[in-house]
Amino acid sequence: MSRQTRAVAQGTFDILHPGHVHYLRDAASYGEELHVIVARADNVTHKAPPILSDRQRVEMVRALGVVDHARLGHPEDIFVPIEEIEPDVIVLGYDQHHDAEGIRAALRERGIDCRVERATAREDHPDELLSTGRIVDRILEQRG
Numbered sequence: 001m002s003r004q005t006r007a008v009a010q011g012t013f014d015i016l017h018p019g020h021v022h023y024l025r026d027a028a029s030y031g032e033e034l035h036v037i038v039a040r041a042d043n044v045t046h047k048a049p050p051i052l053s054d055r056q057r058v059e060m061v062r063a064l065g066v067v068d069h070a071r072l073g074h075p076e077d078i079f080v081p082i083e084e085i086e087p088d089v090i091v092l093g094y095d096q097h098h099d100a101e102g103i104r105a106a107l108r109e110r111g112i113d114c115r116v117e118r119a120t121a122r123e124d125h126p127d128e129l130l131s132t133g134r135i136v137d138r139i140l141e142q143r144g
């Protein structure tokens, strides 16, 4: 029997919101099995560090119905989990700072045969806060 096609999504996933659910559903539509790599807090250097622990963020992502497998990322080399998962496609988030061409080049260099696609954004709705940063700001405004 042929194996299921694997899609990979990745991110910090600190304080889950419907934007995360949209991304993971979109990523899941690229394959039959969705694997999620949760960034280690030590590697989140491009924005404020996550509020919740590595362990808690992985547990919450793993509990989502759309997710088949979730794991904590590697401490140093983001391509180690990719080599282990052997995905058919990596789906970048709509606003993820990673450059798709740069990732494709790194994959080629390592001999990994895998597509790189970009997910769509969830449309803003007046009753939704679709950003962890904005949720934290709202908490500080209302409870700080």
Ligand SMILES: Cc1cc2nc3c(=O)[nH]c(=O)nc-3n(C[C@H](O)[C@H](O)[C@H](O)COP(=O)(O)O)c2cc1C
Pocket: 010, 011, 012, 013, 037, 038, 039, 040, 041, 043, 044, 045, 072, 073, 074, 075, 077, 078, 079, 080, 081, 082, 090, 092, 093, 096, 097, 098, 103
């Ligand atoms: C293909 C790919 C693999 C990744 N693997 C890891 C990893 O092994 N360990 C890790 O800490 N972060 C990993 N990341 C996450 C990024 O390093 C970065 O922290 C992540 O995009 C979080 O940013 P965001 O929440 O703003 O999207 C990976 C990202 C990509 C695109």
Ligand SMILES: Nc1ncnc2c1ncn2[C@@H]1O[C@H](COP(=O)(O)OP(=O)(O)OP(=O)(O)O)[C@@H](O)[C@H]1O
Pocket: 010, 011, 012, 013, 014, 018, 019, 020, 022, 023, 047, 092, 093, 094, 095, 096, 120, 121, 122, 123, 130, 131, 132, 133, 134
């Ligand atoms: N509104 C949204 N629509 C679609 N995808 C989203 C949305 N918000 C987050 N994502 C995606 O979810 C993944 C993880 O996002 P991340 O953990 O950085 O959350 P965030 O809410 O964007 O954080 P912050 O507000 O701190 O920047 C990223 O790939 C990101 O593109």
